[in-house]
Amino acid sequence: MIFGDYFSAMDRSYGGIEPADAPSEPEVSGEFTTSMGPQEIGTTTNPMQHQVTSFAAKIRSGTGKIELGFMGAGKSNSQQPSPEAFGKRDREDIRAMAEINEIKTSVHAALHSQSLAGLGREGFSGEARQQALKEIERAIHFASEATKGGAIVFHTGEWQRPISEIKDRTGASFLGYDDEKERAIKMIVADDRTGEVTGVRKDHRVYEPVFETVADYEKRNNVRLSGTTQRLFGENVTVNAGDWIDLNGNVIKEEWVLDEKKAEKLFDRVPKWQPDSTNFEVKPIEFKDFEEKAEKLRGLNPEKYGDITAEVLFYKTHLANQVLQAKGQSLYHAQRYDQYREERDAAKKALEFYEKLDESIPEDEKWKLMTQKQVGRYSEISQFVPPKNVSIKDHLQEQLRRLTDEMRHVHESSAYADTQAKKTLDQMNHIQTVEKYGLSKTAETIAAAGMKARDYTIAHRKELNEDIYMAPENYRPEQYGSHPDEIRDIVQKSRDKMAEDLMKRHGMNAKEASEEAKKHIKATLDVGHFNLWRQFFVAKEGESEESRGKRFENWLLSETQKLAKEGVLGHIHLTDNFGYDDEHLSPGQGNVPLKEFMKRMEAEGLKDFIAEAGSFNAETVLHDTWAALGSPAYVTRRAPTFRSVHDQHFGYHNPANYIVGAYAPSNEWKLWSEVPFE
Template sequence: MEFGTGYLHPMDRSYTASPPTKTNDVGVSIGDIGYSTALGPTPNIPRLGAVMRTGQKVTELTFMGMGKGSGRGHTPDLYGERQRQALREMQKANRYDFTTHASVGIQGLSGMDQQGNFSKQNKQKSIEEIERAIHFAADVTGGGSIVMHTGEFFRHMSDAKWNQNEKWKGKFKMFAGEEDKATFRVIDRRTGAVIDSARKNRAVPRPVWLRYNEENKDLWDKHEGKEFQDEKGNWIRPNQYIDYENNLVKDLGKRVPFFDKDADHFKTVNMTWENFEEEAKEMTKFARDHFRNWNKMSDKEKRASHWFDRIERAIDAGKKEEDIKIRADEAYIIAQLETTEATARGWAYQYGGAFDQDVKRLQRLKEAKTFYKKLEDETDPNKKELLKRQARDRITSDLIPPESKYPTEIIEREIQTIKNSMLQSQEAASSQWSQAENTAEQIRHVQSAETYALEESYEGYAQAGIKAMIESDNLEKLHKKGKKRFKKPLALAIENLFPNNFGGHPDELIEVIQGSREKMAETLKLQGMNASEAVKKAEKHIYATFDTAHMNMWWKHWQGDQDKTFAENKGEFDKWYLEKIEMLAKDNIVGHLHLVDNYGYDDEHLAPGEGNTPVMQALKIFKKHGFDGDIIVEPGADFDVDTSGQQSLLKTWKLLGSPIYGVGSGSGGGRGWGDLSHGYSGQIQPPYFTIRPYAPSEDWSLWSGVPLE
């Protein structure tokens, strides 16, 4: 019998205790940890076979391509029936699972392009990529998560709602001075194109509107600052808008500028961001007044309202008065557009003001021409010269002697002058009126990029979620008939990505998941589904993928205390990090985990435990709240700095403190993955044999191996 060989059997006794540094109290075993692999450019079926033999039970298949596939950018449609059949058989034979990661080129479903505009075509392209991944998952993996990235739109951090929370207020900043230099895109919702960016550090000149206030001294003194009734019966209170006839202005588009008699000009003011925040509140009040009285307004009044499109959409969506809200960035752009509209209207009046008089004058000249023509025709030719008049040039009459012409010639020249003037007026004035009306219509469709993007995203995720639900139901039916494998429902797993785009913050991730679920449930109810069933379906088929490393990248934006050490500031950040994890875990938001590490600056994809992300604490919190989804390690750095990407998996097992069963000695206890990692044939010590060129030559040795010398 040989003792101490280093090999144990499952039934061998081994009374050993884990060292205090081990963390295998998380409730996660080796079998719970999966591995992510990007498809392409190698022959992937054989490679996946090798990956499966690493020891994990789950592999996430990540598609790097988008649109038409290529060697380096594989898409689901690159895998034909034979490849798919091979993948299905590999899972079945090895009792193995695959999950799916849709194209990494997807960053949200708002349809935002690189210029910040929003395109329905871009949105549809991303939805189609998700649908391809759903079809692939239904055909190959037997269900499970379909991961996709968020990134709905660019947003600043200083003004984000979550950055106003008392406990963590102002703890994040994208760059120094962001709170004063932030910009906000505002779009025309008819096209999704950006109108302009509202800039916090740029004041906008705008007319001071006429109000019933102390600045309007004559009217204020007349009524002693008290309410009064205008000639139309409306009660006017202090600070309300009025026109030049002292009547109440009910529509912001009808406001008139205040004329300063002392300065002898219309008064203007430079509007700061704080002014626009107040203006937004005032606009919100007007919009809600219109919403409340919408059914009492005529069609003409509705069409003229700044809030026509906003109110019509709110009514169609069944929203309430309190849902109507104008933002400061929208007020900023509306103010600019109002100035543009007013300029166009001013020129329109300038060009077209005398047009009616010109028409009347032209008619009189034509009548005069008819009269003089008849007179000239009936006059004796010898006396006809007496009818001539002096025709002077309007501009050079004092410098050039006048010509003598017949009345009809003078009148004809005047007719042509008026016709040219009328042509100029009608072209210039009509184009200016068109521009003014176009600007007014654009004002009616102004919307913050943030609210527009979220509406588009919720609708897109809901559409994809319903697709996943339908495919999942069909897959389950085929499974019951013995035709397909079904392990769990197909579901969208929306992943938090980088801090600079919406969806990267945990509060935003919750907002995206809840908003998408609500939209999906609402759509299903419209299709006839029971309300409670619709809510359950939405929760089952839409949830979040939480990436521990992406969350840790918020560290680079953390505004720490300069009087504290790095470790103290990082400790405070980790406290915030884990508090947010607790919130995510409690709210039934997360159904899929990516276990990755970094140092909080870039997405380097270190193995868990290799950076400064509180991976283990986060995992404990999720397991404490009953998380039972897939846990995937995403390798990256180890492909370049270690022997292979699969070292990330071994390092994770080591971090979890999982022992190697069947390797050890009867008295020394089991050996850990750290004892095997980077060792030769599972041993840290050098091998007990040598090979050439270190071994002596066997050419001059006996059969027993003893050298002749």
């Protein structure tokens, strides 16, 4: 019975009237047409559930593509299981469900804490790299027995670098915080033999002596050296007025600090003496000075110094000062060494003579072999204290002990200083940028995983529908591997390393090895992770926030499309956020330019998309994604969207239209007005 517009909470809807609290449909701007459907746009299992149960639930939700995800690294538990937590029976069940329902699969490896390059607290290490590789191998092994092939996804978080240092090819600039350019810490590899790392603060100063130049030498000696050439290290060296010079008039080039064979010549430089203050002149050098030096060297010889960086020059200069100090200590202690040795040799010969003489004369004549020993010979007390009578033999023995101790002191002090100088000089020749060293280690890890993926693909070819391949995923902007240029370099270097290994181990030619590497190493692009660069994207002077946002979106779209066009990508994660953190909102619920991104990826031939769930949308993310894309649900009545299907059927918030228990009315039927039938 209906009275006007009055409804009770338990009334059903009549005549197509929707309840007042039915979920609103998302706004769809414009027509979005795509050939992609459930076979191309899938979702993830819940990584904190049993994967067999979660996999089956996702199949029932209507998807044709599922990514199995794992949170547990090492020994896992029921809340965060690892791939190894699922045995043969579980793996057979997952593969059977995938085969029967024609499900395409991928696997997200556990969130390993180590970088793929093996960077830990103590620097780069093979042990840390092996731990990261182990987690990837567990996922590969699981995929070969439980899935139909596809991507093995793992994060790239290699090392931290200042965001302001990103050299973007498009000219876009980024900034982590206001004074990052002046105060950021640059990481470098202090020793490429051990993987030891150190940090260089950009606001830290280095002090070094002011060394005499060719111009100073010319002025003091009234000679002309500038413009001439000198034959040094087997080559002709042009002399410039600003070059350093040694005591003999030999030129010393600033860039020799980078040359292993020539670096030691730097320690022949002559510091400027200041007679008025009786000390040597020193000057502070700031990081910006090293940036200018690095730029100068790159311009001087791009082929030789093209990859030289300011932080390497900075640290080499710091070490060079340590070498100077060690060499100075060595010279100080060793300056009288020859004299000590000469005196000791003479004392030893004299002692041998007087010992023989002492044995050959009678006791009553040994007084003739006496001498006087001055007490406190090096202090004023000697003039007040009479000398002591001692035998020449005893006196020579004492002098021999003293000279031996003097020489031992030189041995220990000077030799140690020489050792430190040699060690530091050797270290100067093994400094590398963290990018050069770390990228090679990252490539080794991914290449090793790619080789393992290839082996398992060949061994399980009958059970797999597609190759198992490594899919490193861009992660947080603060870490290397998140910028488009960085993920491009990681993939390319990894492919090169795998191709090299294939040629060595399997005798493939270069073309075959390269093609095989491309099949087993492709990047995962997480568009939500890329959107995190939004917060660091620097606005132009006078630019509005809206204009900055549009310019950023154009950058994101063009850079991701380049990666797709170049064949770097093989797998896509669809997540959303507002550019601040990786919250994994359902696609369309943040400010990622999702539709245009999807259009461009599809235009480049990519059809492997996973809508990744977050904290609160594990059960709704897939339908939310289809709804955001404007995809209708095809039925025989007015076409709803997937949002209305899910929210009004699976998660409808209206109260039920029936009640039970104590709230249920009596079975004795009464009129609403309670007027008795009598």
